[in-house]
Amino acid sequence: MAKITYVEHSGKEHVVEVAAGLTVMEGARDNGIPGIEANCGGACACSTCHVYVAPEWVEKLPKKDAMEEDMLDFAWNPDPVRSRLTCQIKVTPALDVLRVQMPDEARVQLLLEDYGFFAQDVDGFCRLLDGLVALRGKDTVVHWQTLARAGAWADVFRAMMTDHYDPLYNRSMDRHYAGYAQARPVLLPDGGPTALAATASAMLAMAG
Numbered sequence: 300m301a302k303i304t305y306v307e308h309s310g311k312e313h314v315v316e317v318a319a320g321l322t323v324m325e326g327a328r329d330n331g332i333p334g335i336e337a338n339c340g341g342a343c344a345c346s347t348c349h350v351y352v353a354p355e356w357v358e359k360l361p362k363k364d365a366m367e368e369d370m371l372d373f374a375w376n377p378d379p380v381r382s383r384l385t386c387q388i389k390v391t392p393a394l395d396v397l398r399v400q401m402p403d404e405a406r407v408q409l410l411l412e413d414y415g416f417f418a419q420d421v422d423g424f425c426r427l428l429d430g431l432v433a434l435r436g437k438d439t440v441v442h443w444q445t446l447a448r449a450g451a452w453a454d455v456f457r458a459m460m461t462d463h464y465d466p467l468y469n470r471s472m473d474r475h476y477a478g479y480a481q482a483r484p485v486l487l488p489d490g491g492p493t494a495l496a497a498t499a500s501a502m503l504a505m506a507g
């Protein structure tokens with residue numbers, strides 16, 4: 300067991316015992332601690348488990364691997380030294396490569412559910428997009444901002460998924476997992492819990 304202190308944005312602290320073998324993200328999730336959303340469930344594919352580590356702990360933790368470094372680019376206001384993805388803070392042998400896919404429209408629906416709150420602050424969202432100009436170019440970012448200001452959120456997420464998120468994610472996967480391009484895809488009808496549970500059961504059965 301390890302005692303971990305989680306500090307919310309408000310400054311409220313939660314000190315909990317987390318079992319060895321779990322990740323810091325799982326410790327937060329299992330103890331109902333707010334602020335660590337972990338939308339991808341720990342697959343290093345969303346950056347919503349991002350935290351700033353206390354300075355005295357930066358050097359004590361296992362180093363970030365390249366994939367975590369890549370995904371931190373998606374985090375809100377990352378700090379080059381203190382930012383970490385809590386789902387990556389533990390020793391986890393990567394045994395295999397799995398590509399889980401679902402229809403793009405189902406993915407857009409998930410994004411609308413998880414990130415629909417951006418509609419409450421369109422200007423703030425557009426300011427965030429300004430940070431991607433260097434990566435995607437002014438015209439592309441202005442196109443996304445125009446869609447957002449028009450309230451076309453499904454189009455915003457569809458365009459960003461195609462033009463920004465997927466290329467970065469695929470590049471990272473190709474770089475770190477040599478067999479990723481040949482990985483057998485598992486097709487999900489949607490991202491709902493029923494489809495995920497059925498797919499997980501099928502995969503466990505396949506693994507014997």
Ligand code: FES
Pocket residue numbers: 324336337338339340341342343344345346347348349370384385386387
């Ligand atoms: S939970 Fe998604 S990157 Fe950590």
